[in-house]
Amino acid sequence: MLLYATRRFGLALLILIVAVTVMFLMIRAVPGDPVQIMLGPRATPELQARLTAELALDQPIWKQLLIFYGNLMQGDLGIDVFSGRSVTAIVFEQLPHTLALIFASILWSALLGIGLGAYAAAHPNTLIDRIAAALSVSFVAAPAFVVALLSLLIFAVHLQWFPAIGAGEGFWGRFDHLVLPAFAIGLSWVGYIARLVRASMLEVMGESHIRTARAFGIHERRVVMVYALRIAILPVVTVIGVGMGFLLSSAVFAEIVFARPGLGKLVIDSITTRNYPIVMGSVLISTGLFVVSTAMADLINAWLDPRARTAA
Amino acid sequence: MTDTLLEIDRLSVDYETARGDLKALRDISFDVRKGEIVGIVGESGCGKSTLISSILRLTAPNTRFRQGEVRFRGEDLLQLPERKMRDLRGADISIVFQDPMQTHNPVLSIGQQMLDIQHRSKASKADKRARAAQMLGAVGIPDPEARLDQFPHEFSGGMRQRIAIAMALMSEPDLLIADEPTTALDATLEVQIIERLQELQQEFDCAILFISHHLGVIAELCDRVVVMYAGAVVESGEVREIFHDPKHPYTRRLIDCDPGHIKERARVLPTIPGEVPDLANLPGGCIFRDRCDQAMPRCAAEVPPLEQLKDGHQAACWLNHKEAAE
Structure with missing residues (x-):
């Protein structure tokens, strides 16, 4: 298990390096002189030259990359062009808001989705199964931005149950502000996970070892919850791990619709202003988040399934 | 009769x-x-x-x-x-099924499964474990105590079928x-x-x-x-x-x-x-x-x-x- 974990994290690091390098090169391929866009049309040539030198934009691209990684090793992501503050500080200031949103979304959608899927699989072709199927499909089909706007309109504006914008103060304040965005971006995941769990459960319930467990008189609840669910959940864990990446991009618009601080909002704002250091810092952190979450998913699977430990 | x-x-x-x-x-x-x-x-x-x-x-x-x-x-x-x-x-009434490769739960250890099927017994966990090891020994699995912690895929087909027999006979069925x-x-x-x-x-x-x-x-x-x-x-x-x-x-x-x-x-x-x-x-x-x-x-x-x-x-x-x- 330890060897597996080490190897898995080695792979994660490699993915991270590749992703960050690609992003580094891509942002430099965007047309237009970044220094001019950042400083505006009325900047003096001296100022332009100073910023070009500061960002090392006059160097060949391979050298720029080397400088970037060199600084990164020392935990230095550069300085925000406008405020002059450390990028690391800015990014880590926004990160908790995005993390809270993503974890809240995945938590409620996974719990509800797995429950719904497992229940539907345990009672296939009953009325409840059909209702669950109809609900799941409509959840998947509903675009998150529509859900976000509608829930904002209904629950915040008309019913006034939850606050509409911002991130809130204190635990309950933050919780209150989290409900609607987490609902909006988690809803389609409920349906998706429920369908996945149901299909996976039905397959596992048909396997011989389930018949064996029943033939030994093991209680049906234990057969479903332990003997079947532990296997049926494996693909779901993988999907959730990868889903963290999708949730990151959902978080971008949720943060804009609900005017929440967060990484997504930071990235959008800094791309439009060509604020290279902030873009690179945010991308690095979100890529890191994605890589860590997929690696975690693999590790959880290895913990759940002894066969995966030896296979990898 | x-x-x-x-x-x-x-x-x-x-x-x-x-x-x-x-x-x-x-x-x-x-x-x-x-x-x-x-x-x-x-x-x-x-x-x-x-x-x-x-x-x-x-x-x-x-x-x-x-x-x-x-x-x-x-x-x-x-x-x-x-x-x-x-x-x-x-x-x-106990049963031994046909395919030993599919008959055990792949993600639970043999010991766990042998404990689970003793769900009617009031014995302590240690006693149930000892009973499971004793049954594995009876069907000719060497070093049964240690092998309880292993998973089905770590046993050969013949061994798995012997484990299935051990499990079926553990309750001394009629x-x-x-x-x-x-x-x-x-x-x-x-x-x-x-x-x-x-x-x-x-x-x-x-x-x-x-x-x-x-x-x-x-x-x-x-x-x-x-x-x-x-x-x-x-x-x-x-x-x-x-x-x-x-x-x-x-x-x-x-x-x-x-x-x-x-x-x-x-x-x-x-x-x-x-x-x-x-x-x-x-x-x-x-x-x-x-x-x-x-x-x-x-x-x-x-x-x-x-x-x-x-x-x-x-x-x-x-x-x-x-x-x-x-």
């Missing part, structure tokens, strides 16, 4: 399908006495699996019990509430159902498993219902044999009777086809020509008629009843009736 353990009495089971009712079992009757080994032989699709799942009542949702009873110690299992049925499973326990294993392992089963049967004094299509194994192991064809019993009796004086053409052909019985070199191995009849649209008369080389006009007209020929030998064939000789 006090020593009768399991009585299958005129059992008929259908599967409801889109094509109509599939008559998987028709009018099956036989019994298993305490401490006895009864073999069930027949080719694939003859209803062996339906029979076992009916006894344990672990049937598919489209199964319909049309008539008959499955009496275990005098009690009809088909009428038992699900709770009481579950109390019997794995306690009084009846062990063995559903082709050696079919998925190679010949040397088959002998090992059969010998182990024989020893353990002596030790635990349980009755065994042994399902197989391997006649050699049946002859070696069983006291009595039930021959099934297309969902019906065509012949049953003492092993010696059935193998030395078969009274049904199907049994005779089955014995002829057994590789162990072929004495001369032949270019073509003997087979029984034809196919099992469609169970959804059964023809009238004898079900084996189309494949039988001794079929008579009467076979098309009437279904031959399972008749007592002599003590401990029954067959369902018109050839055994006096009229046939005339």
Whole structure:
């Protein structure tokens, strides 16, 4: 298990390096002189030259990359062009808001989705199964931005149950502000996970070892919850791990619709202003988040399934 | 009759399908006495699996019990509430399934699974573990204490089947159902498993219902044999009777086809020509008629009843009736 974990994290690091390098090169391929866009049309040539030198934009691209990684090793992501503050500080200031949103979304959608899927699989072709199927499909089909706007309109504006914008103060304040965005971006995941769990459960319930467990008189609840669910959940864990990446991009618009601080909002704002250091810092952190979450998913699977430990 | 353990009495089971009712079992009757080994032989699709799942009542949702009873110690299992049925499973009636590679849960350790099936016992966890290790030792798994923590994929097929036997016998059941326990294993392992089963049967004094299509194994192991064809019993009796004086053409052909019985070199191995009849649209008369080389006009007209020929030998064939000789 330890060897597996080490190897898995080695792979994660490699993915991270590749992703960050690609992003580094891509942002430099965007047309237009970044220094001019950042400083505006009325900047003096001296100022332009100073910023070009500061960002090392006059160097060949391979050298720029080397400088970037060199600084990164020392935990230095550069300085925000406008405020002059450390990028690391800015990014880590926004990160908790995005993390809270993503974890809240995945938590409620996974719990509800797995429950719904497992229940539907345990009672296939009953009325409840059909209702669950109809609900799941409509959840998947509903675009998150529509859900976000509608829930904002209904629950915040008309019913006034939850606050509409911002991130809130204190635990309950933050919780209150989290409900609607987490609902909006988690809803389609409920349906998706429920369908996945149901299909996976039905397959596992048909396997011989389930018949064996029943033939030994093991209680049906234990057969479903332990003997079947532990296997049926494996693909779901993988999907959730990868889903963290999708949730990151959902978080971008949720943060804009609900005017929440967060990484997504930071990235959008800094791309439009060509604020290279902030873009690179945010991308690095979100890529890191994605890589860590997929690696975690693999590790959880290895913990759940002894066969995966030896296979990898 | 006090020593009768399991009585299958005129059992008929259908599967409801889109094509109509599939008559998987028709009018099956036989019994298993305490401490006895009864073999069930027949080719694939003859209803062996339906029979076992009916006894344990672990049937598919489209199964319909049309008539008959499955009496275990005098009690009809088909009428038992699900709770009481579950109390019997794995306690009084245990089963070893066909495919040892699929029979254990792949993500739980063998020890965990052997603890779980002792869910009725009030013993401490340590005692249950010790009991599990002792059972693994009894079926010849070396170093059983340490191997409890291993997972099914870390054992070979033969070992997994021995573990399955250990699990089935752990509760000291009155009846062990063995559903082709050696079919998925190679010949040397088959002998090992059969010998182990024989020893353990002596030790635990349980009755065994042994399902197989391997006649050699049946002859070696069983006291009595039930021959099934297309969902019906065509012949049953003492092993010696059935193998030395078969009274049904199907049994005779089955014995002829057994590789162990072929004495001369032949270019073509003997087979029984034809196919099992469609169970959804059964023809009238004898079900084996189309494949039988001794079929008579009467076979098309009437279904031959399972008749007592002599003590401990029954067959369902018109050839055994006096009229046939005339």
